[in-house]
Amino acid sequence: MAETANPGTPPAGPQTTGHEWDGIAEYNNPLPRWWLYGLYATIVWAMGYWVLYPAWPLVSGYTGGLLGYSQRAAVLGEVEAVRRERDLRGRAQLASATVAEIRADPALLRLALATGKAAFGDNCAACHGTAATGRIGYPNLQDDDWLWGGTPEEIERTIRYGARSGHGEAHVGDMPAFGRDGVLKRDEIEAAATYVLSLSGKPGIPGASAEKGAEIFAGNCAACHGETATGNPEMGAPNLTDAIWLYGSSPEQVVTTITNGRKGVMPAWEGRLDTATIKSLAVYVHGLGGGK
């Protein structure tokens, strides 16, 4: 839009805005007028926005706006809608299918793994750890050693009813306190500990006899842990010949276990978690890698 667009106008010299600072003037290159109207339009828009939407912070709170719109409420509404839709589709299927059926259906398996992962973080990680690796007294769920059985169905049952949880269907079976209850004497306990440790090639207590320990084992321990000490998942009796030690594998820890017994509690989750979540947890824990 040069001056020449209108040939009738004689050319003028450069115009300035009329502002001058220390002899420096500013050329006036006028903005198009519609641009100015655009600015006015945004101001009007802003005023409308202040009235209709949350805008101004107050001492405690903010101006809510006539429309009553809240981003937080909108997001929560969307989250709720998604949750309801998921419940309708996937979770209903999870609840009605058996664990084996879930594992056989790739789509359902993926849903169960995702659901189980989230539920594990919320409910199980407090004891078993965020990576399900457990700690002393709380089983590592990543490995292939299972006190109460490692098939998906057995895991589901353990989650549902727990162990020593007080639920009628819960796993039961205690490690007795052989020392505290006076069943075995200190040297007998040390002998038994030395024998048990020798099964996996670990050093025992100096001076204690593994042969004597073997006799004590056969008389007191084999009933639950088995003649070969490979354990019994019916009673939650661990395999004593492997590399996994729930309560530690140092001689002192083993002696403590025999002396005072062990009664780790896994709560029953039935009633606290719905069926779909429990099944998902079973599938997830099994899928961590150690499942049978």
Next chain:
Amino acid sequence: MPLAEPTQTAPAPRPRPTKKFGSRATRAAIPAENGALYAARRKIQPQAVRGTFRRIKWVLLAVTLCVYYAVPFLRWDRGPGEPSQAVLLDLDRGRFYAFSIELWPQDVTYVMGLLILAALILFLMNAVAGRVWCGYLCPQTVWTDLFLAVERLIEGDRRERLKLDAAPWSMEKIALRTMKHAVWLLIAWWTGGAWVLYFADAPTLVGQLATFQAPAQAYIAILTLTATTYGLAGHMREQVCTYMCPWPRIQASLTDEHAYNILYRDARGEPRVSAKQATALRAAGKPAGDCVDCFACVTACPAGIDIRDGLQMDCIQCGLCVDACDTVMGKLGRPTGLIGYDTEANRRSRAAGGGPVSRIVRPRTILYAVLVAGIGSFMLYHLATRSFTGLSVLHDRNPLFVTLSDGSVRNGYTVRLSNKRPGERHYALAVEGLAGARVEVVGGVPGDLPVPSDATQEFRVLVFAPAGARPDPSVPLTFHLTDVSTGETARAHDTFKAPSP
């Protein structure tokens, strides 16, 4: 030589001494009456012209518009379950199809490469022949041209339109204006309608749109693009180029004295005198310019500038002033080409009485051409040799390893397989780098992992070191993926972690 520099003043004598030809004064005097900071736009009513450049522009207009409106309807068979549209940007599934090429979101680097290529081609065009893009190919120019043609058809040429603008409202004026805006809106609506067809199966979407069953986004996009097309091509026009587009500014800093641009050959045109005076002057052996100051070039200009002021930012170099001037020169029996594609170096050489200089091949054009060729062939090579099988491996962050009951060590990985081809495929996964390692896949078999058509699939993979092995704390591990049917392979590297001894 920077573009902003005004062209040189022609030698005297000057019939119009008040007119400082080519001076900054003419540009700084944009209608700022009374020093107002805001000025109303002065409406431009370009005169129709005939000639070479007008013909070129008509052809390009027809070709580009046909391409734009027709491409969504081209079909391309990709097999069952795959879209059959030749060019499709499927936002839902995150796929872009262009004939035989299919791109995934992670192939966005091709888009980046194309943008770089486009910028370089723009630079090259600019270094060779100025604003070729602006003048002939830019959608703003093409649609404005189309809207102008409609306006001319309904309201008449420049003279009739100026008269109509000045005339009081009458039934005829209302009828003409209504018709013009209706046709504009129709074209604008069609433009928006064609746009959405690139994002969904075109025939299906046309049916849905017609029966009001299309998704709301489609209608919103059409309405938005109708509004922008109508506004930009019907009302904003040259203001888009002058105020909104950054390219004129960039172009100004990229050009040089050897770039061809639309130029007024002032050495030949000045001094401007009327045709009669020129004949008299020439008869008397005095200098007389060819420019008869008829303003045909100014009235023809869609940007509303005077090309005789020299190269300027508002000029989109559409060549219409060339056609206008050539027509006048033809009528006067003078040679054409008073305005034409020329270089600043040439102009100066002629003004100094020298011969033509032309340097199309110069470091600048060589550099741009080499870059365009290099990047273009690299992209083509990359596109031609890209893999259709993808493998990405992520080691478990926690735990890094698991000790099993027999004392052996296990590592867990999240593995994602990509099948970028239509049809379900089966892959075999193996690891290398750990002697005797065993691979397990949760819910699958390592030798036969199915991945659905044109999709990715995630698997949880477990790698076991053999019992009794004592691997180093960190062993490099290579994952090999093989397409069972084609033998195509993919590789990924990770590590196997074990407890410190």
